[in-house]
Amino acid sequence: MIHDIHRLDAEIRLRPATPADAASLAVSLTRSRAYMQPWEPVRPDAFYTEQGQRPDNVASQRVLAKCGFEQYGMAPRYLHINGEWRDHRLFQRILHDGPLTG
Template sequence: MSFQTALTGDVTLRELSKDDADALADAYVRNREHLAPWEPERPEEFYTAEWHRERLWTQVLENSAGRALYTVLESDGRIVGRLNLTDVVHGAFENGHLGYWIDAGFTGRGLMTRAVEAMVAHSRDELGLHRLQAATLPHNTASQAVLTHVGFERIGFAPSYLKIAGEWQDHVVYQLILHG
């Protein structure tokens, strides 16, 4: 099943495709400085289409196996953000983790809030998940605003949670219960 939804007249949230390598590399190059404080350190090769072409198929396979839902925000054929549902666990847990970023030129428009709302509805109604989880750096107030606007609640603090920008950094953990 292919996932796609219009967020605005010019931005669409859609499932990642095996043909997205060039557009992904372009998006990461364009946003390299913008994303550096919020993401793991990346090797130089990460910013090439070849790097993405070699690895993209695994994310597409994860999508088809139901273990993840990797998506992109697209505007006029350019990727302007990512929203990924990963670590999907079914059974007694029915849980997934959200991670996302938005292009520097598209911040402040409410796009990621709309994208997360669409992913929440899809996770609940189509994937049957019970809970979503997300973690943000304590000083990432924009990301926290997206989560709280959509209804996520803060549930904890995780010391040295992820290695971001070359350092193990604390994170604030949020959850959203989809079926009450």
């Protein structure tokens, strides 16, 4: 962990956050979020989600199928796991039947 305090100018110091900073950071985040809200993009309800599974993980693929996911492709050498690049089957679930309404 870095414990250095960096002085940016006479009044501003930069240091790593600590657990003691949590309350004031939460207040600052809430205040910033409220201020920025008018500029937030409007996002529709979730309409799409995807999942990747290794081909040998048949049990998880069954769970995805029961939850309405469909396989739509393969991603060769998708993730580096246990020292090797592993292929993954790609699954998706689209949660709408028509255009998004916002």
